[in-house]
Amino acid sequence: MELIFFFEVLVGGLLAGIMYSLVALGFVLIYKASGVFNFAQGAMVFFAALAFVSFQSWGWPFPLALLAALATMIVVALATERVVLRKLVNQPPITLFMATIGLTFVLEGLAQLIFGTDVHRLELGIPDDPLEIQGMLISTFDLIAAGVAALLVVALGVFFQYTRVGRALRAVADDHQAALSIGIPLQHIWAIVWAVAGFVALVAGLLWGARLGVQFALTLVALKALPVLILGGFTSVPGAIVGGLIIGASEKLAEVYVGPFVGGGIENWFAYVLALGFLLVRPEGLFGERHIDRV
Amino acid sequence: MSATESPASTPLLAVNNIEVIYDHVILVLKGVSLAVPEGGIVALLGANGAGKTTTLKAVSNLLGAERGDVTKGAIHFRGERVDQLTPAELVRRGVVQVMEGRHCFAHLSIEENLLTGAYTQALSRSELRDALERVYHYFPRLKERRASQAGYTSGGEQQMCAIGRAIMARPAMILLDEPSMGLAPQIVEQIFEIVKDLNVRERISFLLAEQNTMVALRYADFGYILENGRVVMEGSAQALGSNEDVKEFYLGLASEGRKSFRDARSYRRRKRWLA
Numbered sequence: 001m002e003l004i005f006f007f008e009v010l011v012g013g014l015l016a017g018i019m020y021s022l023v024a025l026g027f028v029l030i031y032k033a034s035g036v037f038n039f040a041q042g043a044m045v046f047f048a049a050l051a052f053v054s055f056q057s058w059g060w061p062f063p064l065a066l067l068a069a070l071a072t073m074i075v076v077a078l079a080t081e082r083v084v085l086r087k088l089v090n091q092p093p094i095t096l097f098m099a100t101i102g103l104t105f106v107l108e109g110l111a112q113l114i115f116g117t118d119v120h121r122l123e124l125g126i127p128d129d130p131l132e133i134q135g136m137l138i139s140t141f142d143l144i145a146a147g148v149a150a151l152l153v154v155a156l157g158v159f160f161q162y163t164r165v166g167r168a169l170r171a172v173a174d175d176h177q178a179a180l181s182i183g184i185p186l187q188h189i190w191a192i193v194w195a196v197a198g199f200v201a202l203v204a205g206l207l208w209g210a211r212l213g214v215q216f217a218l219t220l221v222a223l224k225a226l227p228v229l230i231l232g233g234f235t236s237v238p239g240a241i242v243g244g245l246i247i248g249a250s251e252k253l254a255e256v257y258v259g260p261f262v263g264g265g266i267e268n269w270f271a272y273v274l275a276l277g278f279l280l281v282r283p284e285g286l287f288g289e290r291h292i293d294r295v
Numbered sequence: 296m297s298a299t300e301s302p303a304s305t306p307l308l309a310v311n312n313i314e315v316i317y318d319h320v321i322l323v324l325k326g327v328s329l330a331v332p333e334g335g336i337v338a339l340l341g342a343n344g345a346g347k348t349t350t351l352k353a354v355s356n357l358l359g360a361e362r363g364d365v366t367k368g369a370i371h372f373r374g375e376r377v378d379q380l381t382p383a384e385l386v387r388r389g390v391v392q393v394m395e396g397r398h399c400f401a402h403l404s405i406e407e408n409l410l411t412g413a414y415t416q417a418l419s420r421s422e423l424r425d426a427l428e429r430v431y432h433y434f435p436r437l438k439e440r441r442a443s444q445a446g447y448t449s450g451g452e453q454q455m456c457a458i459g460r461a462i463m464a465r466p467a468m469i470l471l472d473e474p475s476m477g478l479a480p481q482i483v484e485q486i487f488e489i490v491k492d493l494n495v496r497e498r499i500s501f502l503l504a505e506q507n508t509m510v511a512l513r514y515a516d517f518g519y520i521l522e523n524g525r526v527v528m529e530g531s532a533q534a535l536g537s538n539e540d541v542k543e544f545y546l547g548l549a550s551e552g553r554k555s556f557r558d559a560r561s562y563r564r565r566k567r568w569l570a
């Protein structure tokens with residue numbers, strides 16, 4: 001019984017962790033390809049979810065609303081590349097970081113201007129009753145969310161590893177100048193990366209939105225991604241996944257097993273402590289690419 | 296168009312009196328002119344800091360990324376003005392730069408590095424295979440190392456990788472920046488042999504920046520010597536190789552009886568070069 005309870009907490013934590021991974025993934029994509037820490041990732045999650053529920057509230061059927069939300073995120077990506085990134089090319093990373101802070105406010109403002117400030121319910125039609133597996137109670141929603149996330153990661157992996165554009169993305173991530181010198185147009189690549197990050201934000205926005213409701217607080221899920229990034233490394237897709245799993249599982253376990261001794265509420269800050277400790281030991285993260293020094 | 300059509304009047308690449316300024320204030324090239332004929336290997340020689348890399352980047356339009364600007368003069372490729380094109384457009388027209396320090400994609404395998412070179416080509420799967428095999432034919436070493444991460448290969452292998460990657464773009468001309476840098480003489484020889492081979496068999500023209508004057512002049516047809524952002528001497532590789540001043544200042548071979556500064560003519564010349 002005790003053991004079953006332990007596993008129930010563990011699995012619940014792992015599944016919750018995948019939701020963090022989803023958000024972290026968006027950061028990793030953009031950071032890898034352009035060295036920019038995209039502060040606006042949380043805003044993109046919010047924007048995507050809000051766009052989707054608004055389209056739905058206009059009476060559009062699910063698939064149409066989904067496609068329209070995707071198209072919206074692609075437009076956001078292209079506009080960001082054209083209006084912000086292209087102007088700031090060759091500027092130091094801190095400048096680009098500041099620009100993404102600006103972008104955050106623009107996106108948040110724009111979202112509320114276009115779609116309003118009401119809190120929306122997001123109904124994906126996924127049942128949320130617990131499922132009994134081997135005596136453990138597992139949330140169906142979490143299971144399906146995890147499945148979606150896993151599918152997304154596999155798709156991204158294939159895209160990066162085996163396609164011409166995916167290879168070019170990795171090349172740009174390695175060496176901008178060299179990529180330019182063989183004719184890879186950086187602007188296209190950045191636009192594509194931002195569009196892919198927009199797509200990931202949409203998936204995260206839908207799943208998180210269904211859980212929390214679509215509201216401004218969605219932008220804050222980005223904060224949950226930070227410890228995941230520190231743990232997994234800013235440049236690694238597998239790192240984002242494993243990092244999310246570790247954070248999710250350990251904060252749930254800590255809450256249940258350590259919480260009672262310190263008065264509870266551990267879940268809210270445990271991830272940061274874990275990340276901080278990790279930062280001291282292995283600053284490049286579990287899977288972060290170590291710089292290859294030999295030239 | 297036949298290769299022999301008016302070779303003298305329209306060179307493949309013509310750089311005409313260009314001036315390059317970095318950061319809006321640092322004047323680095325002060326009127327450089329040079330030409331590369333179709334099928335030629337032209338050496339751009341000079342000491343460190345003379346402006347060789349800047350000249351190549353002006354042609355390939357990679358200066359933008361360094362906040363450099365061509366502020367005067369013109370660059371023509373096949374008679375077409377190209378100084379406003381993006382690097383990607385230039386690559387599509389057949390001009391590819393192999394940068395100083397190789398710049399392979401460290402985390403990609405050798406083969407992936409080569410494949411990125413074909414980005415502008417939109418080749419089918421089988422065409423890609425053929426293109427790879429063509430590179431492996433010239434660089435058998437790369438075939439052995441195809442699965443290795445480029446960052447962990449030797450300097451010579453990385454230089455081969457960088458040249459091979461450029462070949463994947465099917466260039467008419469390669470701007471090759473200091474291929475000998477940091478390599479053992481034996482490897483340098485090997486790489487220059489391949490360059491010559493590519494030149495003869497694939498009809499790829501080369502503009503070759505080198506500090507290693509001796510080797511460069513052995514493989515080039517023609518050479519320019521840059522000093523302080525100006526061309527101070529030009530001539531056939533043979534003429535340059537036997538020129539007393541070149542021997543003295545660049546090949547380190549002062550002939551007997553000429554004790555560098557004491558020789559009036561070469562002193563005058565040097566003064567002019569350094570002006």
Ligand SMILES: Nc1ncnc2c1ncn2[C@@H]1O[C@H](COP(=O)(O)OP(=O)(O)O)[C@@H](O)[C@H]1O
Nearest residue numbers: 317321323342343344345346347348349350361
């Ligand atoms: N990005 C840059 N900004 C400012 N000055 C530069 C830059 N790149 C090169 N220079 C300067 O331009 C001159 C020529 O450099 P370069 O073209 O690299 O010479 P070379 O390749 O012959 O060694 C040098 O004095 C160098 O300091």
Ligand SMILES: [Mg+2]
Nearest residue numbers: 347348395473
């Ligand atoms: Mg140089």
